[in-house]
Amino acid sequence: MGKKQLIMEKAIELFAQQGFELTSVQQITEHCGISKGAFYLSFKxxxxxxLAIIDQFMSQMISDTDYQVTNTQEDERTLYKFYFTIFKSSQKHSNFAKILMKEQSQSFNKELGIKFRYYDRLLEKIILTMMERLFGEKIENTKHDLVYCIKGFISIYSELILFNDVPVNLDLLAQSLVEKTNLLxxxxxxxxxxxxxxxxxxLTNDEVxxxxxLAILDQCLNEAEEPLEKESLSLLKQHLLEPSLSPALVEGLLKNVHDYSNCKWVAFLLRNYFELSSDK
Incomplete structure (x- = not known):
């Protein structure tokens, strides 16, 4: 494990106990067994x-959820995959999920507020696209209200699971929420x-x-080790600069890079960027 990742994981333990505000850099370095100098080499x-911890958690959850929704061919399984993936991610990273829920309602930090809203909009976009695909014109006048209903389900049941030590059967929870969503x-x-x-x-002023x-793509290219990964990223970068590939080929390249853990986020961002560009 690298030093940066070690600091992030140890900091999460302290944040879970004390919150962001009451945890100092000194406490973090002592908990990690490193000097302050070593900390500031990794984080300013x-x-x-x-912000790095939030990005790590939320980008993973958003990209995984989007991938499941986009690549589930059977419509009757799409909602199930959506709910199951979200709650599985929260369960896997329960310590940080708890922090996130607390800080979203309590934080007055402007930068944190912008970050929370950014990921909230990405989640809304996934839900809205999914609703339009599954229900079409039947929900033309109610689809935006449905987005908020689904976000409410996620928030309420996450709180129940994370803060009340309730035994969790993710399969049953996902099935139950699918039924509720279909009824609504x-x-x-x-x-x-x-x-x-x-x-x-x-808000639209902080779209990617x-x-x-290009900066994120270059970072992924520098870290890429497999030939397929490098070739797919290179072709996507070229298409980003000079669009020339068919939608089917772009989709195939995005699927290729999503299979590599360090590329899931850029695959999600690129899919959204190309979709928005084609709509203009």
Whole structure:
């Protein structure tokens, strides 16, 4: 395990006990058994460390969920895969999931707020796309309200699982939420969240830019070891700079790179970028 990852994992243990605000860099270094100098070689500040941990957790959860939803061919399994993947990720990283839920409601740090909203918008996009695919025109007037209902399910059941030591059967939970979602999709007739409200609360000033994508791609290329991984990343970078590949070929390349753990996030970001570009 590298020093940066060690610091992140040990810091999570302290954050889980004390929260972000009450945990100092001194406490983190003592818990890691390293000097402050070693800490600052990896992170410029505690805030940078916190943002790195949030990125690591949320990018993994978002990219895994998007991959499952996008690549599940049977529509009747899509909702199940969505819920199962989200709750499995929370269960696997329960310490940090607890911190995240607490800090989202308590934090007054502007940078953290921007980070939380960014990932929240990505999750909303996955849910909205999934709802449109599964239910089509039947939910044209209620789909934005459904997004908030589903986010509510995730929040409420996550809190129940994480903070109450409730025995968890992820299969049963996913099945139960699929049933509830299907009922709402077929029965809702009076939505509160309209498209206007939905778009009004969404911020657009921190969308990922092509420059940021290129930087992330270059980092993945530097870390790539397998020939297929390198070739796929190189072709995606070339297509990003000068679009020339068919949608089917791009999708195949994205699937190739997603199979490598260090490339899941860039695969998700690229898929979203290419979809947005084709809509313009």
């Amino acid at each position: 500040s505690k805030d940078e460390l916190i 999709a077929s029965q809702i007739t009076i939505p509160f969240v309209t498209e206007e409200i939905f778009q009004l609360k969404r 830019t092509i420059e940021q994508l």
